[in-house]
Amino acid sequence: MNENGNKYALAALKDKRATLSGEIADMKKQIKWREDQLAHVDATIAIFEPGFDVDSLPLKRPRKRVKLFKQGELGRLIFDALRRSGEPMLTADVVTAVMEAQGYESEARSAFGPRVRGNLAYQLGRGTVEKTGIGRDTRWRLSDGE
Known part of the structure; x- marks a missing residue:
């Protein structure tokens, strides 16, 4: 295998892996934060309506917004x-x-x-x-x- 021909490809792959790993770590932090917020909301619901099964609530799909234009x-x-x-x-x-x-x-x-x-x-x-x-x-x- 030609080591010189692969060094650029290998460097690009390592960079891509580092980028993806960083994005995954960031998403895990976001998931943890949202899970903590969900626990707080569940606890608040339990205060107002003890015994309510929060898992019975349907999931709401997040709206994805594509931003094509700046403000105005x-x-x-x-x-x-x-x-x-x-x-x-x-x-x-x-x-x-x-x-x-x-x-x-x-x-x-x-x-x-x-x-x-x-x-x-x-x-x-x-x-x-x-x-x-x-x-x-x-x-x-x-x-x-x-």
């Missing part, structure tokens, strides 16, 4: 797209403009679409955008004050 960034991207357009835009066109501004391909549409629609609805409630039409024919534009 999506709204700014939407406003920029609407300003550049100069005319009301279809929701799909707003999504496309935001994706292009971020440098994403069409495969990301399923992640961007709901976020853009949600932000448009939020902006509509704030009065910063106006909506005409329904469904796929919905068009958006900046409010006169924007």
Whole structure:
């Protein structure tokens, strides 16, 4: 076996193992902390309702949030797209403009679409955008004050 050819691969593998070991140790600390917190909550429940079987409670799946935008960034991207357009835009066109501004391909549409629609609805409630039409024919534009 060529020892010189393997030294870089071996160094990379050792580094990867050290990284994974560190992550596992950190996760074990997080698990221990959560188990301690769970014990405190269980004890508090027992004070309010002695004899309650806490194991009978269903597990709640944690929500995983994918952070695609910094605080306020999506709204700014939407406003920029609407300003550049100069005319009301279809929701799909707003999504496309935001994706292009971020440098994403069409495969990301399923992640961007709901976020853009949600932000448009939020902006509509704030009065910063106006909506005409329904469904796929919905068009958006900046409010006169924007």
